[in-house]
Amino acid sequence: MWTRLKFRHGVHPPELKDLTARVPIRRVPYPDEVVLPLRQHTGKPARLTVKVGDRVERGDRVAEADGYVSTPIHASAAGTVREIGLWPHPDGSYAPAVRIAVDRYSPQAPRPRLVPDWTRLGPAELIEAIRQAGVVGLGGAAFPTHVKLAPPKDQAIDTVLVNGCECEPYLTTDHRTMVEYPERVQLGVRIMMRCLGVRRALIGIEKNKPDALEAIRRTVPADLDVAVQALDVKYPQGAEKMLIEALLGREVPSGKLPMHVGVVVQNVASAATIAEVFDTGLPLIERIVTVTGRGIRRPSNLIVPVGMKLRDLVEACGGFTEDAREVIFGGPMMGIAQAHLDTPLTKGTTGVVVLTEADTRPAASWPCVRCGRCLETCPVFLNPQLLGQLALKERWAEMEASHLADCLLCGCCGYTCPSNIPLPQLFALAKAALRKRPAAA
């Protein structure tokens, strides 16, 4: 099939990945406490299964899936449930969470368990095992993986796309995963293909990661139709819709999902996690996180227990520099600035970026001069200029009619705006307002 291997529009922010691109992944010591929010995934929060005072081993379930679009949550360290209550959540709110006091002298060995032999399992059993392991997409959105792997029967899927773009500046989580664990990625791809009954997989990797491209190419299995494609470096190449357009030339219809064009997209780190589930039998209780930025003394790629607090993580990286000013969970284009050093990392935290005073975005803003640059960068061809003007007047319904729902909140418009108008923030506000006031308004 002929495709241009490109999507249109988008921006070229500085890559800033040199801080950690060649730093090998290392483990961090266990902290004194982990905090597990019950909402760590898109969908319904998990339902609590422990009470205060309970002892948990590493890998024990502390909350079960509540409904189909939900996943269980497991203890990431052995210890005692100290408190169940509201705790700072990475999204900026306070949310129910389980605080576990970690045993200081525990060897952190999980309970002995049966590791299922994936070669003997059928698709349905594989998907159930993935679900029980609490696997979610590790690219940032944290959508439950089992839901994506079980599309409705009438939806024919022909291709698994594996997302190794990591187009957010600074982050090298997926990059290091591909360089250091290429076999795990390939095994995860194989298992996903089996779940979906799909014969073809395509791995897309941006060209600024030649070592990752090499490692993934080297480990492509001979017996499967898995192709590796180098992609131009452009933000947001890793957005699902953009990746599908670049790799397959298919345009996901407005309001539809990748499966409606016969595609399932999974992140490379999610693939590696699936492989680990069938390798060790352990659920998703730790993940790889890039801690970087000029505001941290020792930028690192780390294996971190889910629920580790920001404070402990920063300490594991040598602490803040003198001029550290802003801490972001995720990348700088879409990530969320954190207010509390007690905020825990969740399954969906791809990285922690610490900006210095000089790196932070200036506060000054000017009126829109209608330069039209936002229109030239929006990857889904919205009119952010118009949407921004409507948002300032709180004309939510008109924004909805102007396709606000298609906005990815990717940040291209805000990045490029010379008047420094916080367009993505306005759009996020509008989306929230529309969710509260249903479409009839």
Place this chain on the structure above:
Amino acid sequence: MSGPSLLITASPHLAAGDSTPKIMWTVVASLAPLVAAATYFFGPGALLVVGAATAGAVAAERVFGRHGTLADGSAAITGILLGLTLPAGIPLWMAFAGGAFGLAIGKLLFGGLGQNVFNPALLGRAFLQAAFPVAMTTWPMPAAAGDWWKLRGDSFAIPFASPRALDVVTGATPLGKMKFENEATRLLDLVLGTTPGSLGETSALLILICGGYLALRNYLNWRIPASIFATVGVLATGLHWLHPRYPDAAFMLFSGGLMLGAVYMATDLVTSPVTNPGCWIFGAGIGLLVVLIRIWGGLAEGVMYAILIMNAFVPYLNRWTQPRVFGTQRLTART
């Protein structure tokens, strides 16, 4: 471990690095060579005229605008651009009044930067054209050997008094000559700017160089001048082919205010369309109107009115040329 006091801002946390004041001041800087050229051709009077118009615009912004808006540079652009559309010998108080009018009525009355419908510099010029038709159409000849220092008119005339008649050599603009005397001007003179005319409508070459720089920096949308040039070129060539009485494309493109208008006035960010297709249509409309006014209108020059008229269509052009949203089939025209 004591943490830093954490800053909370919304994403994106990176910025491309251009700011609106940076764009505006770069445009101001790119106008400096044009002002220098005008001074070279018309003597120090040219500098005084541009200065007076700019002072008028800046004063209006300072008096009527919100606090701190002078720093964004947009008032300075309006003043300099207006100055470049004036004759070298115009009394300075008129230039000042034009700048103040353009800024106050043309921009601040609409709500300030980003809100105005019409190009404020051209609105200022339209005001002067209506109020002082004689002063606005007295075109001094470019400086000859030895008289560079001489003022080109009664620059320091007392406001509202009749300007003194000065011994200044004036001449018809190339467009005037063509329209009323059917006499062509050498193309080289047009391109270099050694003809009578307003300060900035003289050196087409310099305007193209400065505008080209802005286009390379993405500070103006090249599609607008390209569309204007193409439309004027095609229409003029066609008319010239029908009857040689009509001027050819080269004359139409390089005479009068077309260059300054197409490169600097029509591309004003605020008063031009936000969509690229809109910019093509906008430019084509200006080109068509310029040819219509120049050939069949009562005036020798029509760039100002062509741009002002098309300014009024910008909201409609924006609405008609909305991009096709990713994953949708139709063009979705919405306000």
